[in-house]
Amino acid sequence: MSALSASDAGAGPRPIGRGVLLLLALAAGVVAGCPLELDRGVSCGDGWWDPDNEQCDPRDPASYINACRAQGFAVDAECDPESCEVRASEADCTVCGDNVASGDEECDGNDLRGRGCEAGSGVLRCTDACTFDYDGCPEVCGDEVVNGTEECEPNLSCGDDSDCTGDRVCYQLFGECVAAGENFAPNLSCRGYNTKAIGISKGYVSGTIDRCTDECFFGRNNCGFCGDDQLDGEYSDLVFPSGEPVTFPAEVCDGAQAQPELLEAYCEPLCIDEPTNSDVVVLCDFECNADCTGFAGPSDVVPDQNPEAIGCCLAKGSPCPNFDTEGVPNFPCCSWLDNPKWFEDKKCVAADTGQIPITYVCP
Structure with missing residues (x-):
């Protein structure tokens, strides 16, 4: 007897499965020369860029890499590995150090956005952090640029630390940027400010600074030398708001x-x-x-x-x-x-x- 059992032999022909029919239909379509239409969509990361459904494919660099450079930026663009969308917005293409000032950069390398020193002389430079370096510019009180020996600008204000540059933080009671002290707290102690403007070689010992004066330094209304065990004579200092010198009396006593x-x-x-x-x-x-x-x-x-x-x-x-x-x-x-x-x-x-x-x- 053959390998078919008696029951199989008498059962007649079996029905053909649905999968087999699909294969037969595909084969017939190929033989007949008729292409089969398949549903298309995003298939991100398969190495094949489908322009009708994808902006790019991460494995096909030619589909995205020049998207930033085409806008004048100097960096390669990227392709989102999940959505197959090109990342080439201004924020995506902004990189400090590429010599193209973009996004929230004040400058980048030699690209100063057409800016120069407010005084019309001097050299404005760009820092490695893509912010302006005004040290090469002559100081001009009132130009809203703190540089040179200036401590502040009376027309500048701040709402938070992001409005301040360098090692300065926003002191909200004044609404002005001041030097940062320990733990980036505002340094209001007069000890942190010099006495060059009044021709005294010793530093302040006591007091806290006042608001920015019209002469672009903080008022010394409350600054003094009390507490250093030295008797100080009469002297003049510069006070808020005008910045004009005011005479302070000699000390009666100091320590011992x-x-x-x-x-x-x-x-x-x-x-x-x-x-x-x-x-x-x-x-x-x-x-x-x-x-x-x-x-x-x-x-x-x-x-x-x-x-x-x-x-x-x-x-x-x-x-x-x-x-x-x-x-x-x-x-x-x-x-x-x-x-x-x-x-x-x-x-x-x-x-x-x-x-x-x-x-x-x-x-």
Whole structure:
């Protein structure tokens, strides 16, 4: 018996499957010379660019690579690997360093977008970050360009840090760009700003800057030298809004330093009722107020009742307290307080008067 079973042999012919019929139809179409129409669509990444359905194909560079260059850019375009759309918008084609200023670039290489220095002289350059470098331009206060020795421009404003250039951030209370400090916070401390404009070699010690003046630097209304333990005399500084110089008074005191005649006037009524010896100069402990314009008076001291509490003492050159001289209070010499040996010895020295009798005074 053959390989067909008895049941197969008696079952008659089998029906032809649908797949076989499709193959037969295709073969018949080819034999008959009739092409078969197939549905077409996006088939991204198959290496074949179908212009009717795709802008490009990622595996066919010729379909997209020159799309940016055709618009004047100097970079190759790209093809989206999923949508087969050419990426060649201005933003796509903008690359800092290609010598073509585009997009949000201020400039690129030698392409300055036709700009130059506002003053009409000097050389405007472009940075590696595609922003203008004004260092080669002469400074012109009011041209809305901060360069040279300028700190600011009074007509420039900012809403956030993106409106500022370089190492500057937006201080929104002023609405102006200021130098960035620690953690990119606005640096308002006067310590960060120089004193060249007023011809003083030392830096500021205290205060914060004010708004931009008409002279293109921040106002020094609140800047000063208080706090460096040095007595500073009268000086002029430039203030908001005009930028014109204003005279600031000399410091009364600073740390442990004080103007002697002002300190004497402060201490005398605290230490003694009424001076009876014109040669006596009484000094005392003191604290300088926050702006160095005066002494912070003790609130718990009653004049002439508690001289030790405030360190009342006799200044250098005052009559020696060792001889019970009339009108000389029984206070130690101020120099004794800094020298225990002198305090122990009650040291006094002969006054250099060349007269007899010899007068002894505090060293």
